Amino acid sequence: MGFLLAIVTALFFPGIILRVKSIASGRKGPGILQPWKNILLLLRKGSVFSTTTSFIFRMAPAIYLSTVICALMLLPFPGMPSYFGFDGDFVLFAYLLALGKFLFILGALDTGSSFEGMGANREALYSMLVEPAFFILFGTLALLTGHTSMQQIFESFQFTGHNSFIIGFIAVYLLVQIAMIENSRMPVDDPKTHLELTMIHEVMILDHSGFDLALVQIGTALKFAMYGLLIANFLVPVDAGQILVNGEKWLMTGEKGMMNHSGAGWMMVLQVGVYFLVQVVFAALIGLMESFRARKKLIRNPQFIVTLSSIALVAFILVLLITFKMIG
Numbered sequence: 001m002g003f004l005l006a007i008v009t010a011l012f013f014p015g016i017i018l019r020v021k022s023i024a025s026g027r028k029g030p031g032i033l034q035p036w037k038n039i040l041l042l043l044r045k046g047s048v049f050s051t052t053t054s055f056i057f058r059m060a061p062a063i064y065l066s067t068v069i070c071a072l073m074l075l076p077f078p079g080m081p082s083y084f085g086f087d088g089d090f091v092l093f094a095y096l097l098a099l100g101k102f103l104f105i106l107g108a109l110d111t112g113s114s115f116e117g118m119g120a121n122r123e124a125l126y127s128m129l130v131e132p133a134f135f136i137l138f139g140t141l142a143l144l145t146g147h148t149s150m151q152q153i154f155e156s157f158q159f160t161g162h163n164s165f166i167i168g169f170i171a172v173y174l175l176v177q178i179a180m181i182e183n184s185r186m187p188v189d190d191p192k193t194h195l196e197l198t199m200i201h202e203v204m205i206l207d208h209s210g211f212d213l214a215l216v217q218i219g220t221a222l223k224f225a226m227y228g229l230l231i232a233n234f235l236v237p238v239d240a241g242q243i244l245v246n247g248e249k250w251l252m253t254g255e256k257g258m259m260n261h262s263g264a265g266w267m268m269v270l271q272v273g274v275y276f277l278v279q280v281v282f283a284a285l286i287g288l289m290e291s292f293r294a295r296k297k298l299i300r301n302p303q304f305i306v307t308l309s310s311i312a313l314v315a316f317i318l319v320l321l322i323t324f325k326m327i328g
Contacts, residue, residue, distance in 0.1 A: 002077030002229050005272065009225040009279045010218075011036060016280060020287025035221070042214035050207060052112045060107030061208060061215040067100030068219045072226050076151035078236040078271055087148045090138045094131065097182070100219070101127055108204040119203035122298070126188060126200070129305040130181050136312035137174050140167070144319045154233040163322055170315040172231055176282070177308055179227035183220060186289050187296045187304070198298065224286075225279065232278040236271050 015032030022029020049058060074093045076082040082089075101123065108120040142148045144167065145156035159165055181188050184201030193199055205216055296304060 002075050002080065003073050003083060005077060005275060006072055006075070006222065006225040006229050009228060009276070010221040013224045013228070013279065013283050014221050016283035017287040017290070020284050021291050024288060024291035035217070039214045039217050042210055042217070045210035047208070047210040047212045050111060053107075053110050053207070056103070057107045057110040057207070058212070060103045060110075061212040061219075063103045064100040065215045065219040065222075067096045068222045068226065071096040072222060072229075074150065075226065075229050076154060076233065077229070077275070078154065078233055079268075081151055085149050085151045090148075090150050090153075091135075093150070094134055097223075098127065098131075104204065104216075111207045113207065115197075115199070115203050116206060118197070119200050122200045122301075123184070123204060126181055126301065126305055129302055130178055130308060133174055133305075133308040133312045134178055136309060136316055137171060140312065140316040140319050141171065143316070143323065150233075157234065163318065167315050167318060168234055170311060172234055174308055174312055175227060175231050175234075176285070179224065180286070180289075181305060182227070183223055185286060186293050188301045190290075190295045193295075224283070228279040228282045229275075231282060232275045235278050236274045 012032055014035035015030075018030055018034065019032055047058075071093050073083040074085060074089050074096075076085060105120040105124055108116040108123075138150075138153070141153045141157060145153050147153050147156055157164070157168070159168055180186060185191060189200040189202075190198075191202060193202065205213060208216055
């Protein structure tokens with residue numbers, strides 16, 4: 001369910017960002033589906049390869065997209081299980097994305113371009129610095145809920161008090177910032193820059209063209225939808241209990257017991273509606289940040305990224321206090 005909704009979201013996510021940036025700058029701008037029209041145009045074109053590149057450069061876009069799709073299939077939707085969820089699946093989720101990025105970096109280095117080498121260097125550095133924040137965050141949630149599966153973590157996490165609201169706010173903030181860093185957006189990178197010396201992601205795809213460039217852009221759109229799905233798992237309500245599909249009946253844990261098909265159907269419609277609302281707000285937020293926020297100096301980016309790990313540690317210490325593991 002989450003996988004299919006993320007694919008649908010990816011169709012509109014880049015376009016919403018462009019529309020918000022166009023409106024914020026007083027321009028008419030392109031339509032919401034314009035990014036995918038460009039992708040469809042690229043899919044019909046052939047790729048041009050430099051004579052200095054090897055098979056690594058050619059297979060990097062396909063592996064990059066494949067790892068994003070595999071990582072996306074590990075994510076649940078509120079009330080619905082993921083395709084391949086298991087205990088500790090967030091570790092595989094992180095390293096699937098790392099594998100795709102690793103091949104993408106190797107592909108950039110394979111061109112022999114000094115500009116792409118600089119972009120690959122920065123991409124590797126930022127990914128390395130943001131990784132602790134992700135693992136500290138999910139370690140914190142695992143400690144709080146007593147589960148290590150993303151599905152069980154999200155189902156067990158409830159906004160029931162001041163502490164849960166603080167932890168939930170920190171988690172959503174960190175996921176938004178991690179999404180911006182992993183997708184090379186503001187404030188660490190500017191997707192619209194035209195100066196190779198300050199590019200990160202854009203300079204790494206300078207040699208990609210045609211079908212391969214389309215694969216990279218599809219992967220980027222899916223990654224945005226993927227992080228939006230992670231955020232939605234915190235914010236989309238799951239009613240009074242966990243919803244499970246058992247044969248032809250919809251069951252609900254709680255005092256109400258059995259739910260009829262109509263009630264379960266309306267609840268699912270509500271959840272899907274809130275999910276799309278979260279994604280639209282997330283995309284609009286990105287558009288607004290890129291319209292009114294200046295890009296940080298490159299020398300300041302590592303300090304900013306390391307700060308995210310410090311914020312995640314604050315949540316971790318708070319959970320230790322809540323669970324009395326720092327007392328006695």
